[in-house]
Every structure is written in C-alpha cells, then in structure tokens.
Amino acid sequence: MKHLVAAVVCLGMLLPACTAGAQAPEPLSIVIFGPPSLGAFLPPVIKAQKLDEKNGLAIRFEERTPDAYTAQFNSGEFQLGGSASLLTVGLADVRGVKVTYLFNLFDFWGAVVTSRPDIRTVKDLEGKDVAAAKGTTNWVMFDWFARQLGADPGKFSVVNTATPGLIGYALADRAAAVQLWEPAYTTLLSKKSNMRTLDMAIADSWKKFTGSRTIPYLGVATHVAWAEKNQSLIPKLYAAYKEAAEWVAAHPDEASRLIMPGATPDDQKAIAELIRANDRLGMNVQWASDVAKEINSVYAAGKSIAFLPADPAPSTIWRAPGR
Structure with a gap:
C-alpha cells in the first residue's frame, strides 16, 4: 500500500511539470517596421491581449527601418517578417532568396x-x-x-x-x-x-x-525552409493576427490607445475613426492562397514598371495545408 501511495504522489508531482512543458509557448522573433506603419499596427494588440500566448506562441517583435528590415529578413537573420510587402517578397525570390508570403494583413492604399x-x-x-x-x-x-x-x-x-x-x-x-x-x-x-x-x-x-478592386499589399512572410520545417506553427501565427484584427475592429477606441500610446487624444480619436471606416486602412487578414489571383496581379504591376525583372515563383504564395 505504501508503494502505491508513493507512486501516486510521484505521479502527481510529475503531471504538473509535464503539463507545463507541453504548454510552453514556442518563441518566435518577427522583424517589423517601426511605427507609424502598418506592420506595427497589430503587434501591440497581440502582446497586450496576449493573443500570441493564447495560441501557444511567445512572439518578440523587433522594429527596424525599411532598408534594415529588407536586409535582415532577406539575409535570414530574421526568418519571419511582419512588414512583408508583396513586391519585396517577389523581388527577393527572383534574386534567389526563397521566401513565401504566408498571409495578408492589409490591402494597398497610399x-x-x-x-x-x-x-x-x-x-x-x-x-x-x-x-x-x-x-x-x-x-x-x-x-x-x-x-x-x-x-x-x-x-x-x-x-x-x-x-x-x-x-x-x-x-x-x-x-x-x-x-x-x-x-x-x-x-x-x-x-x-x-x-x-x-x-x-x-x-x-x-x-x-x-478586373478586381482587391490589392493585397502587406502581410507576414517567411523563408520557405522555415515554413516547411514549422508548418504546425503557421496556423497559430495566423490565428494570433486574425484575432488581433477582429479585436481591433470591435474595439477601435481601445485599440487606438494601444497602437499609439504616446499620441494625443485627438490623434488617437483619428486612428479610431480610421479603424471604423477601414477604407484607407484596408485591414484584411487572409491566407495568401485565398488571394493568389490578386497577388499575381500585384506581381504583374511590379513587372510592368521593371521593379520585378522576372515572374516570382509560385512558392512565394504559401498554400496552407488543407486549403
């Protein structure tokens, strides 16, 4: 009987440790543009609402200028980019850097x-x-x-x-x-x-x-090798961003204070109105494969002005398993 009790006690001590280990969030480092930028729009919401932790991730967002962002993402110093514009993804690919656009966050407006x-x-x-x-x-x-x-x-x-x-x-x-x-x-x-x-x-x-009015523009991208190795993490990352966008749309006033914490009340009010209208903001979280036709149109536009010297590979448009 004593041996049985001891075994139960040991099992009871081990279970919390095993559970904690199983629930430990996966650390991810994502490079983004510094604010004010679309890439910096959802990250403060993800962190404040703990949406990364909710989805089993521990995301660290690293801010960079556009030029530094491109250099450090393309070099592989950062495997994930949260200010990934389609044309920079396409250009990296035709230059031999195998990257893929996981999902869209914002449509184009300028x-x-x-x-x-x-x-x-x-x-x-x-x-x-x-x-x-x-x-x-x-x-x-x-x-x-x-x-x-x-x-x-x-x-x-x-x-x-x-x-x-x-x-x-x-x-x-x-x-x-x-x-x-x-x-x-x-x-x-x-x-x-x-x-x-x-x-x-x-x-x-x-x-x-x-023939369309949809212009996929900026989202989250990664290196193809990382995507293939970490397929189980990609839906979790998508969920964190998707839930952040939904929360922002439902709570524009509170969201504006998270997105622009040091701004004046008038500036924050203006951002809240921008969120409510969403015509210029263009927040539109979708899997890349769901807007593949429109993405190829963006590539065609880039090629027509010689920004893209060739057509990017189909692998630049990530197709989530089961989609």
Whole structure:
C-alpha cells in the first residue's frame, strides 16, 4: 500500500511539470517596421491581449527601418517578417532568396499630400521634390499608379527618408509633396488638416488593370525552409493576427490607445475613426492562397514598371495545408 501511495504522489508531482512543458509557448522573433506603419499596427494588440500566448506562441517583435528590415529578413537573420510587402517578397525570390508570403494583413492604399498651390495633379510633381520612404513597396506601387495617370516618376526629385520622418517633412513643408500611407496619413491630417491629397484614382486604375478592386499589399512572410520545417506553427501565427484584427475592429477606441500610446487624444480619436471606416486602412487578414489571383496581379504591376525583372515563383504564395 505504501508503494502505491508513493507512486501516486510521484505521479502527481510529475503531471504538473509535464503539463507545463507541453504548454510552453514556442518563441518566435518577427522583424517589423517601426511605427507609424502598418506592420506595427497589430503587434501591440497581440502582446497586450496576449493573443500570441493564447495560441501557444511567445512572439518578440523587433522594429527596424525599411532598408534594415529588407536586409535582415532577406539575409535570414530574421526568418519571419511582419512588414512583408508583396513586391519585396517577389523581388527577393527572383534574386534567389526563397521566401513565401504566408498571409495578408492589409490591402494597398497610399496617398500624396501637398500644401503647394501649384501642385494639383500627380503629373505636376515632375521637376519637384517629393519626400518618400523609397525603400518601401508603397512607393513602388505609387510609381505604378502615377504612370497610369500619365506622370513620369523618373522626373520626380525624391527625398528619401524613413517612414517616421514623412510626417515631419509634411508638417514643416520641407518638400513640395510627401508620399505616405496609413496610419501616418491620418495622423498627419489630424495635425495639419489643410493638406491637400492628390487624386490617385487607385480603385479605377486597378479595376482597369486587373478586373478586381482587391490589392493585397502587406502581410507576414517567411523563408520557405522555415515554413516547411514549422508548418504546425503557421496556423497559430495566423490565428494570433486574425484575432488581433477582429479585436481591433470591435474595439477601435481601445485599440487606438494601444497602437499609439504616446499620441494625443485627438490623434488617437483619428486612428479610431480610421479603424471604423477601414477604407484607407484596408485591414484584411487572409491566407495568401485565398488571394493568389490578386497577388499575381500585384506581381504583374511590379513587372510592368521593371521593379520585378522576372515572374516570382509560385512558392512565394504559401498554400496552407488543407486549403
């Protein structure tokens, strides 16, 4: 009987340890752009709501500038990228870096703003200085849309800066125009509402080119070798982001405070309204394979302006098992 009791006690001591071991979250390191950026939009929500832990992960988000992000992701220093734009994924592939777009987070939207009265159209930017984060896909997509309007981006004098610097350029009127996107656009207009936004005809140009209005733009990507080795982790990562997006949509006011903790109440209110409308934000979490047709259209746009020298491989569009 004593031996039986001892065995039960030992078993009771072992079970919590085994359970804790089985439930230990898997550590992941994901590189993202620093705020304000779309890549930095959902991570603070994931961490604050513990959505990574809920899905068995322990995610560490590492912020980088766009140029550093691309270099460190492509080199494999980071196996996962949470500011993965489709065209940079496609370009990495054609240059021999085998990466894959796991899932989409945001559809494309971009803008050009100006305070100069002589600039009324995108073509008026020819011969003028334009502040932009030239290392981003948003700029490349802007290049494509500008060409659809008859402008020649080769005649723009581009002042390259990191994404956090774009708002400063616009506020100080240090350039004739500034090319930017959300959430920086909304933050800028909350501070300087008299900025004019040039008509980019995004929906019409894309519809004419592809027959669709959906433009997959930014999501989460990884190296193909990592994806093949860690297939069981990918649905968990997708779930963390998907649940974060759903929580943001359901709690825009609270979400804006998490996303922009140091901002003014007016800035946070503007971000909450951006979330509610979602027309410019374009939050749209979907598996890459579910928007494969649209992704190939983005590749075609990049190839048409010689950003992509060749067609990216089909493996750049991750197909989740069972889909």
